[in-house]
Amino acid sequence: MSHLDPVVTGDTGLDVExxxxxxxxxxxxxxxxxLVYLDNGATAQKPAVVIDAVxxxxxSYYANIHRGVHDLSQRSTTAFEGxxxxxxxxxxxxxxxxxxxxxxxxxxxxxxxxxxxxxxxSAGDEILVTGMEHHSNIVPWxxxxxxxxxxxxxxxxxxxxxxxxxxxxxxxxARTKLVSVIHVSNALGTxxxxxxxxxxxxxxxxxxxLDGAQSAPHMPVxxxxxxxxxxVFSGHKTxxxxxxxxxxxxYALLESMPPWHGGGDMIKTVxxxxxxxxxxxxxxxxxxxxxxxxxxxxxALDWLMGLGLDRIAAHEADLLAxxxxxxxxxxxxxxxxxxxxxxxxxxxxxNEAHPHDIGTIxxxxxxxxxxxxxxxxxxxxxxxxPATARASxxxxxxRAEVDRLVASIDKVKRLFA
Ligand code: C6P
Numbered sequence: 391m392s393h394l395d396p397v398v399t400g401d402t403g404l405d406v407e408x409x410x411x412x413x414x415x416x417x418x419x420x421x422x423x424x425l426v427y428l429d430n431g432a433t434a435q436k437p438a439v440v441i442d443a444v445x446x447x448x449x450s451y452y453a454n455i456h457r458g459v460h461d462l463s464q465r466s467t468t469a470f471e472g473x474x475x476x477x478x479x480x481x482x483x484x485x486x487x488x489x490x491x492x493x494x495x496x497x498x499x500x501x502x503x504x505x506x507x508x509x510x511x512s513a514g515d516e517i518l519v520t521g522m523e524h525h526s527n528i529v530p531w532x533x534x535x536x537x538x539x540x541x542x543x544x545x546x547x548x549x550x551x552x553x554x555x556x557x558x559x560x561x562x563x564a565r566t567k568l569v570s571v572i573h574v575s576n577a578l579g580t581x582x583x584x585x586x587x588x589x590x591x592x593x594x595x596x597x598x599x600l601d602g603a604q605s606a607p608h609m610p611v612x613x614x615x616x617x618x619x620x621x622v623f624s625g626h627k628t629x630x631x632x633x634x635x636x637x638x639x640x641y642a643l644l645e646s647m648p649p650w651h652g653g654g655d656m657i658k659t660v661x662x663x664x665x666x667x668x669x670x671x672x673x674x675x676x677x678x679x680x681x682x683x684x685x686x687x688x689x690a691l692d693w694l695m696g697l698g699l700d701r702i703a704a705h706e707a708d709l710l711a712x713x714x715x716x717x718x719x720x721x722x723x724x725x726x727x728x729x730x731x732x733x734x735x736x737x738x739x740x741n742e743a744h745p746h747d748i749g750t751i752x753x754x755x756x757x758x759x760x761x762x763x764x765x766x767x768x769x770x771x772x773x774x775x776p777a778t779a780r781a782s783x784x785x786x787x788x789r790a791e792v793d794r795l796v797a798s799i800d801k802v803k804r805l806f807a
Pocket of ligand 1: 433524575
């Protein structure tokens with residue numbers, strides 16, 4: 391049996407075959423074998439409703455938003471602005487005015503770094519992150535620290551890939567300006583205890599940002615019950631288009647923040663004597679956004695909510711536990727990331743084969759996984775390995791596909807024996 395927490399198995403109420411039928415890309419052969427797509431952590435495939443919504447926008451009503459009285463502009467504006475309400479429901483946010491459209495998780499974190507943290511950051515101040523962050527929740531803070539003399543403080547994690555809350559408490563102090571934490575690790579699959587971390591930070595009046603890139607597609611997210619101050623995610627991992635994402639922030643904080651980018655669509659008035667900025671969220675959306683992308687994202691989130699995020703979580707937890715059990719039992723294979731609470735990803739290394747060899751041999755069998763450091767090099771350094779092979783699951787994956795994965799890993803073993 392897998393060590394993972396028990397999950398709902400069997401009938402989750404999802405008709406996975408009917409879901410698969412909605413994804414045109416899944417129905418093809420790669421290297422003469424039916425495609426098994428297990429690289430959802432990198433990006434998810436798109437259901438026909440999303441592809442059709444983007445295409446319909448460009449084919450029938452596309453124009454720039456907020457700028458025209460003509461019919462197409464009005465229709466585009468209405469469709470685009472309507473997505474704020476969809477995101478509000480998706481995150482159970484108090485207000486749709488708290489929803490800022492970005493290019494993705496990376497841009498959301500950089501926005502908070504430059505607009506919220508930087509104006510109040512002095513030498514000796516601290517930003518707290520964990521040792522399992524993606525580079526996009528490390529490098530923006532390092533840039534700020536270099537510019538201001540502030541310090542990046544890191545909460546360690548155990549061999550299993552878990553954070554000890556005592557280590558978090560011990561590192562929050564009067565100089566801590568922000569706690570910025572990955573909700574679900576892309577490299578290890580760990581689901582971090584982010585509600586508890588937010589509670590600990592708030593006891594010391596420290597705001598909290600959650601990197602939701604790997605939680606938003608896989609589980610219900612309620613920013614009010616999580617108790618965070620900022621939450622960021624990417625459209626392309628939530629079955630929507632790439633180049634679009636969301637920063638959610640508490641309105642009182644957003645209101646206090648200066649803009650990061652200046653340009654069109656984020657102002658009330660401009661003259662050479664000075665500029666008055668628009669209220670949030672427009673204040674943070676300079677320039678023409680990814681209009682069709684945002685509209686596609688809205689359709690993707692509605693589609694996910696229609697399936698039910700709790701059912702998706704149960705289905706994927708079943709796949710992950712099933713894969714853990716089999717891969718974990720294989721000689722010469724070591725799973726990297728054995729936290730009790732996991733979602734989305736199974737990372738592993740093999741005695742003989744480099745992760746790139748594993749990826750190539752699996753690809754030959756029609757199976758797409760990711761091999762590499764997953765933009766989380768400090769995680770690799772923590773385990774003293776250069777890379778892992780990572781299978782990451784989505785709502786359309788099946789136990790039969792896990793069986794194909796396991797058979798192919800077994801083939802790698804035999805080839806390298
Ligand atoms: N992780 C992976 O294969 P962007 O690129 O902005 O959409 O997302 C960045 C990002 C931030 N945080 C986490 C936890 C992530 O997993 C990612 C993206 C991909 O794991 C590509 S590196």
